[in-house]
Amino acid sequence: MTTIGIALLGVGTIGSAVWRTIVEERESLAQRTGFRLEVRWGLARHRERVVGVGLPAQAATTTIEPILEDPSVDVVVEVMGGEEPAATYIKDALEAGKHVVTANKEAVSKHLAELVATARRARRALLFEASVGAGIPLMVSLRQLLTVNRIERIRGIVNGTTNFILTAMAEEGIPYQEALREAQRLGYAEPDPTADVEGHDAAYKLSILASLAASRHIRPEAVVRRGITTITPDQILDARARGGAIKLIAHAEGSDGDWRLRVEPVFVPGSDLLAHVRRNLNAIELTGDRVGTIVLYGPGAGPTPTASAIVADVIDAVRFGDALLPSVAAAP
Numbered sequence: 001m002t003t004i005g006i007a008l009l010g011v012g013t014i015g016s017a018v019w020r021t022i023v024e025e026r027e028s029l030a031q032r033t034g035f036r037l038e039v040r041w042g043l044a045r046h047r048e049r050v051v052g053v054g055l056p057a058q059a060a061t062t063t064i065e066p067i068l069e070d071p072s073v074d075v076v077v078e079v080m081g082g083e084e085p086a087a088t089y090i091k092d093a094l095e096a097g098k099h100v101v102t103a104n105k106e107a108v109s110k111h112l113a114e115l116v117a118t119a120r121r122a123r124r125a126l127l128f129e130a131s132v133g134a135g136i137p138l139m140v141s142l143r144q145l146l147t148v149n150r151i152e153r154i155r156g157i158v159n160g161t162t163n164f165i166l167t168a169m170a171e172e173g174i175p176y177q178e179a180l181r182e183a184q185r186l187g188y189a190e191p192d193p194t195a196d197v198e199g200h201d202a203a204y205k206l207s208i209l210a211s212l213a214a215s216r217h218i219r220p221e222a223v224v225r226r227g228i229t230t231i232t233p234d235q236i237l238d239a240r241a242r243g244g245a246i247k248l249i250a251h252a253e254g255s256d257g258d259w260r261l262r263v264e265p266v267f268v269p270g271s272d273l274l275a276h277v278r279r280n281l282n283a284i285e286l287t288g289d290r291v292g293t294i295v296l297y298g299p300g301a302g303p304t305p306t307a308s309a310i311v312a313d314v315i316d317a318v319r320f321g322d323a324l325l326p327s328v329a330a331a332p
């Protein structure tokens with residue numbers, strides 16, 4: 001039995017779900033994989049937060065240095081969110097010889113090429129399955145498809161919050177502001193919903209998927225983006241009358257160096273699977289030149305599915321190291 005020492009950067013909703021998954025599944029993970037997972041550190045702005053999650057007091061730190069210097073830490077799990085200091089911590093951890101697993105779509109989408117290059121130099125794993133579609137195995141699927149296929153198109157619903165709002169507007173006949181308040185009351189939307197409703201979150205996710213498909217870093221700023229805040233009940237009703245729905249669709253299409261990415265609310269006819277994706281679920285179509293079009297569907301958010309992907313990535317990081325690094329050239 002091999003022990004994997006883990007440091008958690010961030011102990012919020014996702015970090016505490018990772019901790020719970022590791023504690024609850026420790027024995028079954030050990031039996032299934034031969035690895036015993038031990039959380040050695042939890043990093044947060046306040047030590048009390050770490051202890052509050054259930055980690056022992058000596059595992060709490062407010063700075064990254066003890067983690068970088070601890071030889072018993074094999075994998076750093078970054079679940080702080082936001083671009084900085086997360087992106088710097090990921091680089092520091094790789095350079096200190098740690099594998100890194102992250103769920104951070106913003107840091108990954110803005111720094112993908114640089115982070116992959118750092119991981120390659122350090123000969124360490126960098127895995128980010130949970131950054132798009134939570135527990136939906138998108139990176140695993142893309143990796144498998146890309147071995148044989150050219151991916152020509154990625155199209156889907158990658159933001160649960162906006163899909164919940166659009167579904168509530170359509171099915172309950174309520175205006176945008178009321179649907180947003182309902183999403184906030186149920187914990188689907190943040191108190192400041194800008195990142196979701198203006199399409200930034202979907203743009204980060206699309207940029208990551210398209211960069212992997214194109215083997216070239218396509219920055220989130222390259223995504224033509226429009227959010228859902230100006231969608232009116234009349235537009236929603238009109239879409240329903242035509243047998244379809246308005247959905248926030250992330251769409252990337254291209255080949256070689258020429259890719260076009262956009263995130264925008266569009267009419268989706270009823271004959272299209274994506275019109276039937278309800279509430280906070282996600283669905284992503286991947287089109288390859290040999291496999292054709294496949295669709296991955298499921299909960300694209302939430303602590304438990306996200307932690308499922310993160311813990312699986314921790315084990316793959318140790319199993320496969322830098323062998324799973326994607327090929328991503330720097331953005332021009």
Ligand code: HSE
Binds near residue numbers: 162
């Ligand atoms: N705010 C995101 C969503 C969370 O609604 O999809 C998961 O990335």
